[in-house]
Amino acid sequence: GESVGLHLPTLSVQEGDNSIINCAYSNSASDYFIWYKQESGKGPQFIIDIRSNMDKRQGQRVTVLLNKTVKHLSLQIAATQPGDSAVYFCAETRRRNMLTFGGGTRLMVKP
Amino acid sequence: EAQVTQNPRYLITVTGKKLTVTCSQNMNHEYMSWYRQDPGLGLRQIYYSMNVEVTDKGDVPEGYKVSRKEKRNFPLILESPSPNQTSLYFCASSSGLTGHGEGYTFGSGTRLTVV
Numbered sequence: 001g002e003s004v005g006l007h008l009p010t011l012s013v014q015e016g017d018n019s020i021i022n023c024a025y026s027n028s029a030s031d032y033f034i035w036y037k038q039e040s041g042k043g044p045q046f047i048i049d050i051r052s053n054m055d056k057r058q059g060q061r062v063t064v065l066l067n068k069t070v071k072h073l074s075l076q077i078a079a080t081q082p083g084d085s086a087v088y089f090c091a092e093t094r095r096r097n098m099l100t101f102g103g104g105t106r107l108m109v110k111p
Numbered sequence: 112e113a114q115v116t117q118n119p120r121y122l123i124t125v126t127g128k129k130l131t132v133t134c135s136q137n138m139n140h141e142y143m144s145w146y147r148q149d150p151g152l153g154l155r156q157i158y159y160s161m162n163v164e165v166t167d168k169g170d171v172p173e174g175y176k177v178s179r180k181e182k183r184n185f186p187l188i189l190e191s192p193s194p195n196q197t198s199l200y201f202c203a204s205s206s207g208l209t210g211h212g213e214g215y216t217f218g219s220g221t222r223l224t225v226v
Contacts, residue, residue, distance in 0.1 A: 044201070099215070101153040
């Protein structure tokens, strides 16, 4: 598959444990944040989003937390599974349809 | 199946030889966009289009052109490719109902090498 990044931060977790992936953003004017998952050889896949007027949003096995005070975003994955192994990107929008992506974190799930 | 289709998947070309990477979506999406992905730099937006005949520059538009003559297609054109355009390219589309990123569907990528 395609390499999506050779120098990514890596998070290694045991199968069944919870994972927390962090992202710092720089622009306080960003009003919308998205987490994407990218598996080897594939394009990014939408996971969950959150608007700037919220601080938490839950999906199926995933939770996104937003701390606007410190410009920090996190993605929590409950009961991590081998299929969760991928590169995870946060993205922010500063203006309409202008997505700005973070550098990505590689999640490795150990069986 | 709802999808974004990019072609070709892999391309090796020489400096200065014009090329086009095609992108087509079957979801009747208004918004389409091109990104390049480089190690350590994440995905950076090249160009985007909000509708037919409406295009705008993203973060890294230099050396690229796009066109949006019809809703489903959004080709990326490199008039005179250079080695620094060697990258992994992704096309994406969105219904853009709220103007944000939810529902963005990405293609499978085009690996371009310019020698």
